[in-house]
Amino acid sequence: MFHLDNNSGVSAMPPVGTVQSSAPRWFTEGGGGTPASYPGAAWYNIIQAELLNFLSAYGIAPDKAQFNQLQLAIEEAISQKATAASPLLAAIAALVTSANKMPYFTGKDKVAMTDLTAFARTLLSRDDAAGVLSDLQLGEAAKRDVGTGANQIPDMNSFAFLASGSGYTYLPNGLILQWGIITTSANEVTVTLPIIYPNAILNVFAVSAHTPGNATTSVAAFGTYITSGVRGSFTARSSISTIGGRFLAIGY
Structure with missing residues (x-):
């Protein structure tokens, strides 16, 4: 870019004069009684001064034969200012x-x-x-994806369990193991499982409780029975009414 350089110009920028309107005014071609706009020398001088000062701020001398100097100045401004600001x-x-x-x-x-x-x-x-x-x-x-389906790897959510004297644990293949205590009784006793099996009880194993140091006569035999369709309990009987036991149930 370049400044005005023909003989119609003067060597020093004339005063721009006082502000005539604090609000922006826009160019018009006139018509209907409204005269056409004329920028005046002051306006052109302001624009030229802004552009020349911008080039000067980034070390660029105006060149009449170069048409990308404003672009170069903007790029240099971004390079300097953006880095300094961040x-x-x-x-x-x-x-x-x-x-x-x-x-x-x-x-x-x-x-x-x-x-x-x-x-x-x-x-x-x-x-x-x-x-x-x-x-x-x-x-x-x-x-592999995480899950319990074919070709999947189970995560710890697939092994949920209750760590207690009467508890349970889930296995990823759908089996559920449950354990607990069988109370003493002279008759058959209904043992309620910690949780109800979603589908069915497959089997129940029961063993006698035992106090260390007692004779073998204090060890009872247990029988268990699973009622068809019942998923939350089973029936047990001890050979000795005063001896309870423990059980392990398998279901799904």
């Missing part, structure tokens, strides 16, 4: 770069350099997941 950009600009290095963040607006290893370069060069999995030497397990 601590993060300033930190990045201060990095000393070299081959086989890469930046990383060490904190807010803090950056440092670290080695870009051959292994890291290999990973970055891959264009698909298969190549990355091969580089990491990951087997088929890395490709």
Whole structure:
């Protein structure tokens, strides 16, 4: 860009005069009794001064044969001002770069350099997941979804349990193990399970309770019975009415 340079101009910028309107006014071609707008020398001088000062601020001398100087000044302004206004950009600009290095963040607006290893370069060069999995030497397990279906890997939610004297545990294949105490009784006793099986009880195993030091006559035999369609309890009987027992139930 360039300034006015023909003989119609003067060597010093004339005073711009007083403000005639504090609100913006816009150009019109006139018509209907309204005269056409005329900017006047003061307006052109203001625009020219703004542009020349902008170029000067970034060390650019006006050149009549160069038509991208305003662009160059804007780019230089962004380069200088944006970095200065951003601590993060300033930190990045201060990095000393070299081959086989890469930046990383060490904190807010803090950056440092670290080695870009051959292994890291290999990973970055891959264009698909298969190549990355091969580089990491990951087997088929890395490709599995989490769940309890076919070809899935269960997580700990699939092993929910209640750790108690009467408790239960879930297995990923759908089986549920339950355990608890059978109270003493001279008759058959109905034992209520900690939880109701969603589908069915498969089997119940019962053993005698025992107090260390007592004779073998204090050990009872137990029988259990599962009523068809009942999923939350079973029937048990002890061979000795004064001896209780413990059970393990399997169902799903």
